[in-house]
Amino acid sequence: MPKLRIYTTESIILRSIPLGEADRLLTLFSPNLGKLKVTARGARRITSKLGGHIDPLTCSSLTIVNGKTIDTITSADTLDAFLPLKNSLNLISEGLYLAELVDSLNPLEAPNLATYNLLLLGLKQFSNTSSPILLRHYLEVHLLKSSGFLPELNVCTECRLNLTPGNHLFSPRSGGTLCLKCAGSYEDATRISIDAIKVIRYLLSTTITLATRLNVSEQLELEITNLIRRFLQHTLEKEIRSFTFLNLVYHKKPYKTTSSIRI
Amino acid sequence: MIDDFLPAAVPVADLIRAFHKLPGIGSKSAQRLTYHLVRMPEEEARSLAEAILNVKERIIFCSQCQNISEIDPCPLCTDPSRDRNTICVVEEPLDVLALERTHCYKGLYHVLHGAISPINGIGPEELRIQELLRRLKDGSVKEVVLATNPNLEGEATAMYIQRLVSPIIATITRLARGLPVGGDLEYADEITLTRAFQGRQEF
Numbered sequence: 001m002p003k004l005r006i007y008t009t010e011s012i013i014l015r016s017i018p019l020g021e022a023d024r025l026l027t028l029f030s031p032n033l034g035k036l037k038v039t040a041r042g043a044r045r046i047t048s049k050l051g052g053h054i055d056p057l058t059c060s061s062l063t064i065v066n067g068k069t070i071d072t073i074t075s076a077d078t079l080d081a082f083l084p085l086k087n088s089l090n091l092i093s094e095g096l097y098l099a100e101l102v103d104s105l106n107p108l109e110a111p112n113l114a115t116y117n118l119l120l121l122g123l124k125q126f127s128n129t130s131s132p133i134l135l136r137h138y139l140e141v142h143l144l145k146s147s148g149f150l151p152e153l154n155v156c157t158e159c160r161l162n163l164t165p166g167n168h169l170f171s172p173r174s175g176g177t178l179c180l181k182c183a184g185s186y187e188d189a190t191r192i193s194i195d196a197i198k199v200i201r202y203l204l205s206t207t208i209t210l211a212t213r214l215n216v217s218e219q220l221e222l223e224i225t226n227l228i229r230r231f232l233q234h235t236l237e238k239e240i241r242s243f244t245f246l247n248l249v250y251h252k253k254p255y256k257t258t259s260s261i262r263i
Numbered sequence: 264m265i266d267d268f269l270p271a272a273v274p275v276a277d278l279i280r281a282f283h284k285l286p287g288i289g290s291k292s293a294q295r296l297t298y299h300l301v302r303m304p305e306e307e308a309r310s311l312a313e314a315i316l317n318v319k320e321r322i323i324f325c326s327q328c329q330n331i332s333e334i335d336p337c338p339l340c341t342d343p344s345r346d347r348n349t350i351c352v353v354e355e356p357l358d359v360l361a362l363e364r365t366h367c368y369k370g371l372y373h374v375l376h377g378a379i380s381p382i383n384g385i386g387p388e389e390l391r392i393q394e395l396l397r398r399l400k401d402g403s404v405k406e407v408v409l410a411t412n413p414n415l416e417g418e419a420t421a422m423y424i425q426r427l428v429s430p431i432i433a434t435i436t437r438l439a440r441g442l443p444v445g446g447d448l449e450y451a452d453e454i455t456l457t458r459a460f461q462g463r464q465e466f
Binding site for chain 2: 014015016017018019020021046047049051052053055056057058078081083086088089092093096097099100103241242244245246248249
């Protein structure tokens, strides 16, 4: 959709970096325009009318002027500041991770309403859930699905035959699960429990409310965390940097992968 | 874009490239600054070059507050009139200057040199947080004032430090957040207004 000279859009601020003397360079996610990069002139001044309306993890209605090289925000009005989320360090780290995931999985100016709705739902739900880790996994797999990167978890990615219990591995390079017979040429293939596959399949097929009611052991949670992290790292060809902070905030130590069993 | 400068003499093109690397300097500003220097008297240009070199050669970080200084410890840390029971934690050296201009704070400072911003690759280990914890270990400090910026990164940094410092220090305070002088209430966002209401005082 071609942009007008001046346009107004609802957006969630994903990222903000200082620019020039008092400006900010923002990465936004809009439901109808997708990911955008815009400037906010003078936003770092304490009396700026934009100030708090364009803080990361805020949903705002923005009026933006089309520029030759980059668009500029002229006015902003907060729709939802997700205040309960911003009162907890754990939830801030979850929100920042979610924002980085959306930023990394989406190219510029490619509208994706499903991703926007997931982001909005995630930021709202984090302050209401008692299972933030399951909620994170729910959002991760659905974001992978909405951006077209969902790994295959039902059949072998090589021979396309249905998986049988105990006869499966996971390889980010192959794009999902493999049977033992086909795994030979994938050096990154590691064992994955049938429970981990079942939980991810369930997260994909259920609602956010039911997903966060699931009773999952700590070990299984860690296995799913590892699996998604490895898959994201391979797909995006980079580390999700907010994950290190997330892990530090939760466990007060740097992230370590569980000893995945290589074949 | 930068290759547009190649028709210029090599030293001129080099200087344009050097200016272009500075924050907030675009290609046009870099060209303007360079041609201004070309026309500048040699004496002035030489003193500018010396000032740049002095900054790199003579400036160090104070081993106590981590602020930029010429001597270690810095004059603020050795000033006997400062209150040694209070440490104000700020993000940048410029924040120390801003607070000093108010003349209302007489304690010591600690400069973190940034704020936690995981999405931009800045984690707690990139900041001078361990140095702060070392300073607090001897028990002489009674209050830590968290004066990080009132934005998401600043809040996350303050919350993270509060977690680490709370077992050591009894009093941890945060600068009040609310309406700025000279601002209009109608433009304030809901977080600022909420905090301003929470922090209202008897009139």
